[in-house]
């Protein structure tokens with residue numbers, strides 16, 4: 001420590017990687033907060049958009065007769081009209097969101113990276129930005145999913161941390177994007193173990209000497225609470241400390257109550273695995289069964305999530321997260337009663353078509369994370385030879401494959 005430095009002279013540059021239904025909603029609430037906290041954050045929020053062309057219908061308020069039916073770049077529409085007409089229609093976005101089709105340009109000089117896109121794309125994203133981020137950047141993953149390779153499973157924030165050499169926490173909760181974009185109240189949970197080197201006392205007129213990332217690398221607690229093998233470049237002392245207080249300032253809104261915790265495993269697993277249970281609930285409801293059947297599925301699903309955590313993440317799993325936090329039972333309930341994975345798996349059974357077919361025809365580019373999560377998690381359980389401990393998860397996998405019918409669920413669970 002040196003006592004020479006004064007108040008922070010730099011501000012955090014915040015970017016959002018992803019611009020789907022949730023990606024755009026989080027960009028909106030974060031951009032409102034960067035405006036509201038000019039002492040902590042740069043005002044503009046770059047949002048990386050997977051570029052595609054969109055044709056605006058004639059009855060759209062943004063229809064431009066001089067352009068006519070010519071498809072236009074989604075980034076150009078967002079920057080001109082301040083609306084993501086494809087993934088979050090009818091929601092006015094703050095003008096300080098800047099849609100950017102270049103990943104490398106989006107992450108340039110950013111100290112806070114918010115990852116928010118379907119989990120199947122994260123590997124490709126990390127490969128593309130690896131050599132373009134600040135060494136002391138920090139991440140928050142809003143992604144619900146896991147990465148599985150053969151018989152290894154990783155949380156998405158662990159994967160991001162390891163592939164980019166930065167610390168990354170997780171945000172998850174009972175959060176339906178469109179409701180939050182409409183500023184209907186909800187709660188969420190952010191799990192973040194602030195790396196020790198990132199806390200300095202600039203606010204009190206004393207900063208650490210980690211200027212420009214030149215300071216000594218420091219150890220940190222990884223997602224599982226272990227001392228990391230790799231070391232981190234600390235956030236320089238001329239930035240505001242990057243701690244729970246700053247993250248709360250970045251995400252909390254009057255309509256979005258943020259609870260800060262340190263159980264990264266519980267928060268990440270709850271968000272990923274509840275999507276398997278949501279598919280099961282949609283299947284039983286599509287079959288014509290009601291709340292009592294769905295409650296049985298939810299109860300069994302939560303037990304399998306807890307068993308999974310105990311078996312594969314025993315170091316830090318804190319079961320209280322599932323009871324006390326929005327990222328636990330709260331997310332389970334909303335996901336099984338009103339979210340996309342539930343809604344469209346119900347539709348698939350009602351129509352007698354596969355869920356993949358429904359995703360293609362009904363979702364206009366949005367993704368059902370439950371499909372890939374079920375396949376990945378069940379493949380992992382098979383590789384480990386422990387399928388029998390997770391009967392509900394395995395049944396969902398077999399229904400997706402078409403090898404089991406919904407009416408067989410009670411008998412299969414009894415066995």
Ligand SMILES: NC(=O)c1ccc[n+]([C@@H]2O[C@H](COP(=O)([O-])OP(=O)(O)OC[C@H]3O[C@@H](n4cnc5c(N)ncnc54)[C@H](O)[C@@H]3O)[C@@H](O)[C@H]2O)c1
Pocket residue numbers: 018019020021022023024049050087116117118119121142143144145175176177178365366367368369
């Ligand atoms: N939507 C919600 O209500 C909600 C709420 C909480 C958490 N989440 C989670 O947030 C994450 C992001 O979901 P979302 O709802 O923002 O997405 P989405 O399903 O609405 O949209 C899909 C996104 O993927 C992008 N995309 C398509 N192909 C791509 C490619 N090859 N590479 C990169 N991107 C590509 C599309 O442009 C689009 O932005 C998911 O893990 C989801 O589970 C969603």
Ligand SMILES: O=P(O)(O)OC[C@H](O)CO
Pocket residue numbers: 144173174175176177278331334335339340341342368369
């Ligand atoms: O719409 P879904 O099924 O992707 O779920 C959205 C959120 O995860 C619910 O908390």
